[in-house]
Amino acid sequence: MTLFRAFFTLSRAAQRQLAFGAILACLAALANFGLLFLSGWLLAGAACAGLAGLAAQQAFNMVLPATGVRFFAMMRILARYGERLVTHDGALRIIGQLRVACYGRIAPQAPAILHAQRGGDLLARFVTDTDTAGQYYTDVLIPFIRACVCGIFFIAITAIFSFHCAITLAVALLLCIVIAGAIKARCATLSDRLSATQSRIQSELADTITAIGESLSLGASFHQQSVIMQCQAELSATKRHLAALENGASSLIAFCATLTALCILFFAVKDFQAHLLTLPEVPMLVLGGLAAFDVMSPLPTAQKTLAQVHRAFDRLEDACFSNTTAKSTSNDKAFSDYSSLQFENICFRYSGQEQDIFHHATLCVKQGERVAITGPSGCGKSSLISMLFGFYPLQSGRILLGGSDVHTRTPEDLAQVISVAGQDFHLFNGTVRDNLLFANPASTEEDMVAALHTVQLTDFLATAPNGLDSFVGDEGLQLSGGQAKRLSIAQALLRKTPWIILDEPTEGLDATTEQHLLEQLIAARPDATLLCMTHRAAVLPFMTRVLRIQDDAFCPSEEKKP
Structure with a gap:
């Protein structure tokens, strides 16, 4: 798509900032995993030491793991704050540049092309669709990058302690990606319907406001109100369908997380009985497995947003590149003869x-x-x-x-x-x-x-x-x-x-x-x-x-x- 290429062209000026934002997002997810992973070991280890008697209690080193917990907690806070700051700043810069680029394409078309478009629809494309397109980085790229990069780390760290638990986690994470991908086609259909309905509402509202005097004097205001209410009902129904689809996928991922935790617990207990794991490492792996799904839960939302972004880019491309007028070229030389x-x-x-x-x-x-x-x-x-x-x-x-x-x-x-x-x-x-x-x-x-x-x-x-x-x-x-x-x-x-x-x-x-x-x-x-x-x-x-x-x-x- 032309505008997808334009998006990445516009992002070149901020590519270091965007890459830094992705790194911070991954660090925040890894810190969250490390926090729960180490907390599970610390709590279970402290409990085991307490049950083992006074000598075990005195021998148990609480300082080092507690320091690790504090370290991961602080890293999670700072990384998440930094991620929000950097990624949203970068996204807003890209939205600004995208709007400038779109305006530069739309303005020269007036009025040969634009007269056939409704003002409210064109305004929606310029404002709403560019805003949606700007979410491509924060709401689509970041979640998928974080899920892929951190998922590999989670599996690798789990594999250090238990091969069976790592395989279980890998299968579960892949299943989450499949669940998110399964709603792609339906999300695309609903997003097209949502975009068309929103555009119609904004066009009707713009026309109503522009001609409010004529509508009132001719008694057409009730008809116009009924048209807008009908559009609003269609919009609400489409949003409910999208929300149901997203929530259904999220519920499946949550169920998958619970089932995975039980499977990890089963394999961890077997490894403990085989003396391949210590007792504190059992809850450590279970909590780590649950933490791994934090990077998977945003994927249905990211998939829905991706469909909306695709539709937004299509509408922007249609508005920006449907120029049938004769091409004019800028000439640096001013008119020397205008006789x-x-x-x-x-x-x-x-x-x-x-x-x-x-x-x-x-x-x-x-x-x-x-x-x-x-x-x-x-x-x-x-x-x-x-x-x-x-x-x-x-x-x-x-x-x-x-x-x-x-x-x-x-x-x-x-x-x-x-x-x-x-x-x-x-x-x-x-x-x-x-x-x-x-x-x-x-x-x-x-x-x-x-x-x-x-x-x-x-x-x-x-x-x-x-x-x-x-x-x-x-x-x-x-x-x-x-x-x-x-x-x-x-x-x-x-x-x-x-x-x-x-x-x-x-x-x-x-x-x-x-x-x-x-x-x-x-x-x-x-x-x-x-x-x-x-x-x-x-x-x-x-x-x-x-x-x-x-x-x-x-x-x-x-x-x-x-």
């Missing part, structure tokens, strides 16, 4: 549509022009922006900026030359200053005030409780539609690029504000090349050329301009 923007013989339609929006259409805009593109809603005005930045692939034709094919460059390269204030702009849940600085982090307060003056937001700035530090709310909820739109235009102005594309810039504005905004915009950037998609006639007198999208092509407009 014209040409759409040459382009054919374009959205996925799933049979009719072209543009069919062998051609358009050329020269630097310094102010061009208006008009047409009815849905004719393709906004699609020009998506085509220009490579968000959607062309069926044929090419787009050139100064003679350079824009689809050989990344959207970031184009953004150095072209600023866009689109219809689907986004304002972050921060202050006015935050949103303006997001467009250009180098902007001064004077630059921001000047841009707000240009877009006719001076009155808003004067009456806002905290001026530039006033919060705009989630997606500009605290602003009116016209104010939010003008703030997005101010963002485009602050970027100070030679080309500016505006999509319905005066939508929602009254005639006076519209007139003043256009006058100030042209006065502030007389050198800028302006491409304006609009259906409002008041914009046209400010343009040097007006085109209309008609019959899938660009046609000179008969609408009046100066």
Whole structure:
């Protein structure tokens, strides 16, 4: 799997830390085994010495084994603490790097691929699935490594005292691994169902929260509630099945541990009767056998987590690598020539549509022009922006900026030359200053005030409780539609690029504000090349050329301009 390889690639930077965490996990398990192993001998030895009389009591060396018990106890505490600290720190670092890698893959796909996915599902993949994938090290690799490494040590140590007990322990530990492996297929099926149900719940919740106003006003809230409750019932049932499967395997391992302890006791007593073991060594081997199963009991949980991790990686891989858009390559050289923007013989339609929006259409805009593109809603005005930045692939034709094919460059390269204030702009849940600085982090307060003056937001700035530090709310909820739109235009102005594309810039504005905004915009950037998609006639007198999208092509407009 591609992302499995990516996981190990990301872990290379922390491979020493991860290896150290695995060593600490093994040390903690060995210390626990040594503690019970030696404690069994110490308690039985002390009891035998007490029964043997005063001379035996005085001859019995309590100090050395008691010191060993304390040593193993302290080692277990320190190793377990160190293991938690090191392994979880390493896992969190990997999760962070994995999320960065996933975002780097997901973001360039927008919106050609992402529009077909539900927002809640994509959020679940980015947050929940990366978190699950990060458990691969702590909840899967560590338990299996610890079980294999420590199991060999346990068998070897037991074999020093009793061959029959060692064989019994080896068979029992192998049986535990078989039990854990037996639930693999069923865990995979249930994990797929669990992941799909969780994704559906998160998608439904995200859609419900986004459209809560419409749901309440249309009386659809009860239906949506019933859908979510049904999904929750399915999720609970799947979790119960997974828990029952895991607990069943754990119970079998616990039963196996008890049966193994009895078998070890039987063989140890026989060896004692054959004078191959001393009496204190009998309970020592029994307790050691029980301690050995501490590394086996997490295996069913690890097997369940492994199935969930596989599913998480599959979902992440599907989200990150299902890119069907044209590939763009970053170019270290900035655009040296942006004297014209040409759409040459382009054919374009959205996925799933049979009719072209543009069919062998051609358009050329020269630097310094102010061009208006008009047409009815849905004719393709906004699609020009998506085509220009490579968000959607062309069926044929090419787009050139100064003679350079824009689809050989990344959207970031184009953004150095072209600023866009689109219809689907986004304002972050921060202050006015935050949103303006997001467009250009180098902007001064004077630059921001000047841009707000240009877009006719001076009155808003004067009456806002905290001026530039006033919060705009989630997606500009605290602003009116016209104010939010003008703030997005101010963002485009602050970027100070030679080309500016505006999509319905005066939508929602009254005639006076519209007139003043256009006058100030042209006065502030007389050198800028302006491409304006609009259906409002008041914009046209400010343009040097007006085109209309008609019959899938660009046609000179008969609408009046100066």
